[in-house]
Amino acid sequence: MQELRKSIVxxxxVELRYDNLPVLKDISLKIEQGEHCVILGANGSGKSTLIKLINCELYPSYKDELFKREILGNERWVVTELRKHLGVVTNDLHTRFSLDGSYLSGFETVLSGFNGTIGLFDHLENTTDQMNAAEGAMERLGIHHLHDKRVDQMSTGELRKCIVARALVHPVKAILLDEPTVGLDIKAQLDFIEMMRSLAKSGTTVILVTHHIEEVFEEIQKAVLIKDGIIYASGNKDEVLNSINLSEIFNTSLEIQKQRGRYSIRPK
Known part of the structure; x- marks a missing residue:
């Protein structure tokens, strides 16, 4: 019998409150397997909190009305088990490797994804299959040349790709990328966007969280706009990503242009 495909999100x-103050309000969102999606919003709009709800760092606040939050069909996950199905790449993780994992090689950085650690430890032995999977993840992203390079000798873009490969050591169904091109120069940004496109084409569902519309690549089908803790608009990207909506969520008059499948923005 064929396995039923579960929604990624x-x-x-759903609502989330800090000290009884609502941060996210009445959130309804569905992302299907294979439905590449961008979540777009200004700084402070609630994107980071929404990410934490998706990757199970946070759970919804209780409310009297009916609500539901499922990730890959389950309401609750052990985070280490979820990482086998949902890869997560954040700037916080990048910073931790820069500061605490500077002595690691590219391969060790990728291999650490199996145990969710910053570094490798003697009591956490890696199997031959795991080492082969780490090699395969590096090959998949075309970064095998970083195998022996130390983190403290890598560019920001090189380390970011190693962290993506770290998230791909498991056969994940989806990968969540939070502001993935922050700190990258123009060439590294373009390279990273092409890598995201390659992941999307290979069957891994890509969920991109950003405030840069220029990062929205051709394979993305769905756009979700968030403002002041609510979902302002959600749907097909060509319908959602327009000048009126973007001007509203960024609180400034903007004009959106699309050329050869890619978006750009300028003041109106």
Whole structure:
């Protein structure tokens, strides 16, 4: 019998409060397997909190009305088990490797994804299959030349790709990328966007969280706009990503242009 495909993300009427103050309100969101999606919003709009709800760092606040939050069909996950199905790449993780994992090689950085650690430890032995999978993840991203290069000798873009490969050591169904091109120069940004496109084409669902519309690549089908803790608009990217909507969520008059499948933005 063929396995039923579960939604990557299914939120219905979800709310999250800090000290009884709502941060996310009435969030309803569905991202299907294979439906590449961008979540776009200004700084402070609630993107980071939404990411934490998706990757199970946070759980919804209780409310009297019915609500539901499922990731890959489950309401609750052990985070280490979820990482086998949902890869997560954040700037916080990048910073931790820069500061605490500077002595690691590219291969050791990728291999550490199996145990969710910054570095390798004697009591956490890696199997031959795991080492082969780490090699395969590096090959998949075309970064095998970073195998023996130390983190403290890498460019920002090189380390970012190693961290993506780290998230791909498991056969994940989706990868969540939080502001992935921050700190990258123009060439590294373009290279990284091409890498995201390659992941999307290979069957890994890409969820891109950003405030840069220029990062929205051709394979993305769905756009979700977030403002002041609510989902302002959600749907097909060509319908959602327009000048009126973008001007509203960024609180300034903007004009959106699209050329050869890619978006750009300028003041109106």
């Amino acid at each position: 299914f939120f219905e009427n």
